[in-house]
Amino acid sequence: MRIKTGSAAAVAAIVLASSLGLPGEAQAKGCIRGAIAGGVAGHYAGHHAVTGAVAGCIAAHHYYKQKKLQEQKAQQQQPASPATAPVQQPSSNTY
Numbered sequence: 001m002r003i004k005t006g007s008a009a010a011v012a013a014i015v016l017a018s019s020l021g022l023p024g025e026a027q028a029k030g031c032i033r034g035a036i037a038g039g040v041a042g043h044y045a046g047h048h049a050v051t052g053a054v055a056g057c058i059a060a061h062h063y064y065k066q067k068k069l070q071e072q073k074a075q076q077q078q079p080a081s082p083a084t085a086p087v088q089q090p091s092s093n094t095y
Contacts, residue, residue, distance in 0.1 A: 034060025 038056020042048040 030060040030062075030064030031057040034058070034063075 034056035035053040036056070038059070039049045039053035041056070042050070042052020045052065
């Protein structure tokens with residue numbers, strides 16, 4: 001099986017650009033995972049691996065971004081309960 005040099009270079013450029021341009025672990029994880037899955041699916045769906053990789057990157061990036069925002073929103077809405085609130089230790093310095 002021979003991979004076209006242009007296609008391999010395009011996929012490498014997309015993954016590199018997306019990992020450099022998107023700060024944070026969730027975004028990079030989403031793009032890379034989506035690009036891999038989309039590239040494989042695109043390859044089997046008529047040799048459109050690059051198009052599949054780009055679409056997978058975009059879709060997974062959006063999914064992980066929404067997931068991260070929902071987690072942050074849930075943490076902000078959750079009031080500090082006594083079990084999770086920081087416990088202040090009594091001072092051991094007695095005068």
